[in-house]
Amino acid sequence: MKFYFTIIIMSLLAVSTVKAQHINLGIKGGLNVYNIDGNSQYKSKAGLNLGVLGHIHLTDKFALQPELYYSSQGAKIENPDININLNYLNVPVLFQYMFDNGFRIQAGPQLGFLASAKTKSGDVTVDVSDAYKGMDFGLGFGASYVDPATGFGIDARYNHGLSKINESGSAELKNRGFQLGVFYLFKHKN
Numbered sequence: 001m002k003f004y005f006t007i008i009i010m011s012l013l014a015v016s017t018v019k020a021q022h023i024n025l026g027i028k029g030g031l032n033v034y035n036i037d038g039n040s041q042y043k044s045k046a047g048l049n050l051g052v053l054g055h056i057h058l059t060d061k062f063a064l065q066p067e068l069y070y071s072s073q074g075a076k077i078e079n080p081d082i083n084i085n086l087n088y089l090n091v092p093v094l095f096q097y098m099f100d101n102g103f104r105i106q107a108g109p110q111l112g113f114l115a116s117a118k119t120k121s122g123d124v125t126v127d128v129s130d131a132y133k134g135m136d137f138g139l140g141f142g143a144s145y146v147d148p149a150t151g152f153g154i155d156a157r158y159n160h161g162l163s164k165i166n167e168s169g170s171a172e173l174k175n176r177g178f179q180l181g182v183f184y185l186f187k188h189k190n
Contacts, residue, residue, distance in 0.1 A: 024055040024188055028155065030181020034073040036084065037161070038173040045083065047072030049090075055185055063096040065106065070115070073175055083120045086132065086165075086175070088112040092140050102153075104144045110159060112136035112175070130167065136175055137163040144183075151188030155181050 032047040051069020058064060068091055074084040092110035114136070117129045142157030161175035 022057050024151070024185040026053045026055065026151070026183050026185040027051070028053055028067070028069060028181055028183035030155070030179055032071060032073060032177055032179050034075065034086075034175060034177030036075040036086075036165070036173050037176045038166075038171045039075075041077050042075035042084070043078060044177075045074050045076045047074070049179055049181060051090075053183060053185075057098075061098055063098055063104070065092075065094040065096055065108075067092050067094070071112070071179075073177060081121060084128075085116070085118045085120060087115045087117075088136065088175075089115055092159075094140060096144075102146050102148050104146070105142075106144065106157075107139065107141045110138045110140050112138070114165075133163070133165050133167055135163070136161055136165050138175060142179075146183075146185060146188065148188070151185040153183050153185070155179070155183055 029050040032049050033044050034047060035044040036042045049069050049071040051067060053065055053067040056064045071088045071090050072085065073088055074086040076083045090110055090112045092108055094106040094108040096104045096106040098104045112135065114132055114134050117132045119126050119128050138159050138161040140157050140159045142155065144153055144155040146153035157179045159175065159177050159179065164172045165175060166173040
């Protein structure tokens with residue numbers, strides 16, 4: 001727990017002390033395909049993500065992109081038919097290398113706060129929040145493209161959970177997933 005708070009504080013200090021060339025705010029949304037690693041019965045499940053982002057130019061080539069977004073994650077079991085719906089509020093801080101043509105590669109830490117956890121089988125929904133930890137730590141890796149003239153872009157990312165998300169049991173369950181989305185940067189400057 002102390003480790004996670006140290007990461008957050010270091011990220012906030014880095015952002016507050018950076019003398020950025022310029023900062024853009026934006027919105028983002030897209031599709032998730034997540035699974036819970038650590039149990040062979042679990043299969044990938046589709047979900048959505050929606051949130052806001054800041055894009056901070058550090059130099060002509062490097063940027064910092066903190067984000068805050070809602071993410072529906074989890075997994076499904078096929079026999080019997082059960083959906084595990086884990087909803088997180090995720091806070092990644094991505095370090096980006098920007099190419100001159102609008103393409104970017106990115107990587108960085110992500111902290112997730114569990115908003116709800118439910119299982120659904122048929123018409124029966126059960127709250128299972130007590131079975132999952134309130135925080136999740138992981139790393140994100142990906143690439144994006146922004147059209148310099150309009151501020152619209154696309155983003156593809158893999159999120160690799162590092163922390164155990166289940167409260168009990170010998171299995172170490174971890175979030176793993178892909179995201180594909182679109183974003184818009186307000187008053188974008190190249």
